[in-house]
Structures are given as C-alpha cells and as structure tokens.
Amino acid sequence: DAKTTQPPSMDCAEGRAANLPCNHSTISGNEYVYWYRQIHSQGPQYIIHGLKNNETNEMASLIITEDRKSSTLILPHATLRDTAVYYCIVRARWGKLQFGAGTQVVVTP
Amino acid sequence: ETGVTQSPTHLIKTRGQQVTLRCSSQSGHNTVSWYQQALGQGPQFIFQYYREEENGRGNFPPRFSGLQFPNYSSELNVNALELDDSALYLCASSPEGGNEKLFFGSGTQLSVL
Numbered sequence: 001d002a003k004t005t006q007p008p009s010m011d012c013a014e015g016r017a018a019n020l021p022c023n024h025s026t027i028s029g030n031e032y033v034y035w036y037r038q039i040h041s042q043g044p045q046y047i048i049h050g051l052k053n054n055e056t057n058e059m060a061s062l063i064i065t066e067d068r069k070s071s072t073l074i075l076p077h078a079t080l081r082d083t084a085v086y087y088c089i090v091r092a093r094w095g096k097l098q099f100g101a102g103t104q105v106v107v108t109p
Numbered sequence: 110e111t112g113v114t115q116s117p118t119h120l121i122k123t124r125g126q127q128v129t130l131r132c133s134s135q136s137g138h139n140t141v142s143w144y145q146q147a148l149g150q151g152p153q154f155i156f157q158y159y160r161e162e163e164n165g166r167g168n169f170p171p172r173f174s175g176l177q178f179p180n181y182s183s184e185l186n187v188n189a190l191e192l193d194d195s196a197l198y199l200c201a202s203s204p205e206g207g208n209e210k211l212f213f214g215s216g217t218q219l220s221v222l
Contacts, residue, residue, distance in 0.1 A: 043113070043199050043213030044152065087151060096142070096165055097211065099151030 004088045009104040012082075018075040020103055022088030025069045031092050033064060035073045037084040038102070044087065047073065078107045112136060113202050113214035121220045122190050130185040130217045132200030141183040142211065143175060144199040152199055158183055187219075195221045 005023040012018040024033065034049040048055055048062045050071075055062045061074040075082055085102040112135035122128050134141050140159045144152035154167035158177035172188040181202070187194055197218050201211040 041215070043201070043215050044211075045213070046210040049209070085151075096154040096157065096167065097144075097152075098154065099144075101151055 003098070004090060004100055006086075006088050006100065006103045008101065009106070012075075012078045012105060012107050014080060014107055014109050015077055018078045018082065018105060018107070020073040020075075020086050020088075020105065021070065022073070023070045024088070024090045027068050027090050028092070031090045031095075033062065033068075033071050034089045034091055034097065035060070035062065036087045036089065036097075036099075037082075038087070039081075039084040044099075047086075078105075080107050080109065083107045113200060113212050115198075115200050115214040115217050117217060118215070119218045119220075121222060123222050124190055124192060126190050126221075127186065127188045128190060128219060130187075130198050130200075130219070132183045132185070132202075132214060134181045134183065134200075134202030135212050138202035138204055138212070139181050140203045140205070141177055141181065142201050142203075143183070143185045144201065145169070146197040146199060146216070147193075148196070155185070190221045192221050195219060 032049050032051050035047040036044040038044045048057055048060050050062045064071045083106050085104050087099050087102040089097050114133045116131045142157040143155040146152040155169050157165040161177045174186045177183045197216040199213050199216045201213045203211045
C-alpha cells in the first residue's frame with residue numbers, strides 16, 4: 001500500500017471550515033483514499049473515501065486532485081467535537097488499513 | 110453507534126503471561142480485523158479473519174494468534190507477553206470481505222508490567 005504524508009497538527013476555529021491536506025504521490029490506480037478520525041479514548045471512526053471523483057457525505061467532503069497524488073478533507077463547519085486525530089489512508093479495495101501518525105486537529109472556541 | 114464491543118476494557122499482565130482479548134462484531138458483519146496501537150502512534154494491522162479463516166496478517170510474530178467463531182465474534186491471543194506489547198488493541202468489523210468501511214470498537218488497553 002502507498003504511504004501518505006500529513007501535517008502533524010493544525011488548529012481550526014469553531015464554525016469555520018477545516019481543510020486537511022494529504023499527499024499520496026505513490027498511489028496506485030486501484031487504491032482508494034480513505035479518511036478516518038480518532039477521538040481521544042475511542043476507536044477510529046470512518047469519515048469518507050473516494051477513488052478519483054470528489055465525494056461528499058453528511059460528515060465531510062473529499063477533494064482528490066486530478067493526478068490523484070494529493071487530497072483534501074474538508075469539514076465544512078468545525079465544532080469542538082471534531083477535535084481528533086485525522087488519518088489519511090490509501091488502500092486497495094480489499095487491503096488492510098495502514099495508519100500513519102495522522103493530523104491532530106484542535107478546534108478552538 | 111458502531112455496535113462493535115470489546116472486552117475487557119483494561120487489563121494488566123506481567124511479562125511472560127498469556128492474554129485473551131475478545132470482540133463481538135457488529136450485527137451482519139462477517140469480517141473482523143485486529144489492530145495494535147502504541148501510545149502516540151497510529152493503529153498497526155495485526156490480522157484479519159473472514160468467515161473463520163485468517164485471510165491477512167501484518168508484521169507480527171506467531172505468538173499473536175486469533176480465532177473467529179461461527180457467530181463471527183473473535184479472540185486475539187498473545188503468548189509470552191513482552192513489555193512492548195503494552196498498547197491499545199482495537200477490533201474492527203466490516204461486511205463481506207472487509208470492503209468499504211470498518212467499524213471499530215473502543216479497544217482494550219493492555220499494560221504489561
């Protein structure tokens with residue numbers, strides 16, 4: 001599985017959009033981009049995934065560049081409950097999840 | 110709510126002992142995977158079970174073993190515990206074959222003294 005690069009931390013003001021970048025320059029054609037988050041003392045929670053098209057669900061939007069070498073997770077209106085570690089993972093459809101260190105997002109009032 | 114439950118929530122063992130951790134998968138999910146998460150790091154894949162058979166394994170020694178039962182619940186067994194085995198152990202379940210989303214439990218915190 002390809003590896004990803006994420007900033008170690010970022011802050012976001014409550015009510016503002018949070019844009020979380022991820023680089024995955026060695027992604028293969030059959031690998032999806034997944035995002036999970038982990039709130040302190042809980043297991044990871046699925047957020048969204050995509051192959052090449054942009055995706056949106058009730059939690060977030062995922063923007064994947066045309067060359068698929070990077071992506072951005074957008075939390076449209078961050079709340080205090082969005083404070084968590086966010087993991088960007090590339091994964092073949094039947095493959096294991098390989099977590100990196102993720103991005104620690106702190107949402108401040 | 111994910112519906113994945115793990116027991117116990119916390120456990121303390123001494124070096125050399127053996128431990129069994131348990132996981133009940135979400136209803137309708139036949140695939141279970143286990144992850145180890147050391148403090149300050151992301152979870153690391155241990156292995157996955159699909160319909161009672163192991164069908165994928167990460168870079169963990171044979172003293173890490175598992176089982177999946179006909180009701181798709183699962184156990185993780187670790188023999189000859191080492192201090193470095195201290196970690197949060199996460200179980201995740203998913204529908205057929207492990208595709209798409211994984212649903213994680215809250216984990217078992219294992220401390221090896």
